[in-house]
Amino acid sequence: GENVEQHPSTLSVQEGDSAVIKCTYSDSASNYFPWYKQELGKRPQLIIDIRSNVGEKKDQRIAVTLNKTAKHFSLHITETQPEDSAVYFCAAPREGNNRLAFGKGNQVVVIP
Amino acid sequence: DAGITQSPRYKITETGRQVTLMCHQTWSHSYMFWYRQDLGHGLRLIYYSAAADITDKGEVPDGYVVSRSKTENFPLTLESATRSQTSVYFCASSESLRDRYYNSPLHFGNGTRLTVT
Numbered sequence: 001g002e003n004v005e006q007h008p009s010t011l012s013v014q015e016g017d018s019a020v021i022k023c024t025y026s027d028s029a030s031n032y033f034p035w036y037k038q039e040l041g042k043r044p045q046l047i048i049d050i051r052s053n054v055g056e057k058k059d060q061r062i063a064v065t066l067n068k069t070a071k072h073f074s075l076h077i078t079e080t081q082p083e084d085s086a087v088y089f090c091a092a093p094r095e096g097n098n099r100l101a102f103g104k105g106n107q108v109v110v111i112p
Numbered sequence: 113d114a115g116i117t118q119s120p121r122y123k124i125t126e127t128g129r130q131v132t133l134m135c136h137q138t139w140s141h142s143y144m145f146w147y148r149q150d151l152g153h154g155l156r157l158i159y160y161s162a163a164a165d166i167t168d169k170g171e172v173p174d175g176y177v178v179s180r181s182k183t184e185n186f187p188l189t190l191e192s193a194t195r196s197q198t199s200v201y202f203c204a205s206s207e208s209l210r211d212r213y214y215n216s217p218l219h220f221g222n223g224t225r226l227t228v229t
Contacts, residue, residue, distance in 0.1 A: 026138055034217060035219075040214060043220040043221060043223055044155070044218075046218065046219075049217060051215065054144060066148035093215065099145070099157055099170065102147075102156075104154035
């Protein structure tokens with residue numbers, strides 16, 4: 001089955017700086033890689049996703065890059081703001097199963 | 113996403129009691145999921161359903177029962193609650209898959225915080 005790991009578990013950044021979170025996966029056949037953001041006390045919400053036929057995708061201040069050879073994908077947040085403080089989860093499909101495997105999450109803290 | 117609602121938002125129950133968490137979606141999504149969220153464990157899948165009357169186990173199904181008689185509803189029942197089932201439970205839904213690997217976004221409900229005393 002798919003094994004998804006996220007690093008670092010906690011990341012503190014100064015407001016305005018960039019944050020990068022890395023996610024590794026084990027199934028080389030996985031073809032869909034989403035990132036979810038969960039603010040304190042709220043539900044996880046999809047913020048960006050990427051498919052295996054694309055190397056990078058951007059949406060305003062966030063971007064996701066995919067390295068299929070190394071089996072990892074990363075979330076990039078530029079010009080961080082206090083509202084970016086949250087837990088971020090990555091996920092990847094489980095082989096042969098119609099469900100996603102989630103990482104344990106990264107706590108991002110933006111220091112004003 | 114107002115299209116998926118969970119009830120109740122908060123529930124306190126005693127060990128050994130049966131409790132049912134409700135989940136309702138208005139999008140007619142084929143897939144529905146139940147996750148539990150615990151500190152240090154992230155999101156773990158309990159059960160999922162590909163369509164009405166089709167359910168399957170996830171990573172941590174023991175102690176839970178699900179049913180899906182209608183596409184829009186996917187209740188989760190704890191038959192005899194234990195303290196280890198104290199958690200935040202999230203229901204989610206998604207559209208039909210396009211191929212054998214999962215590639216549709218999940219839409220989560222607001223969650224139910226369950227405390228078993």
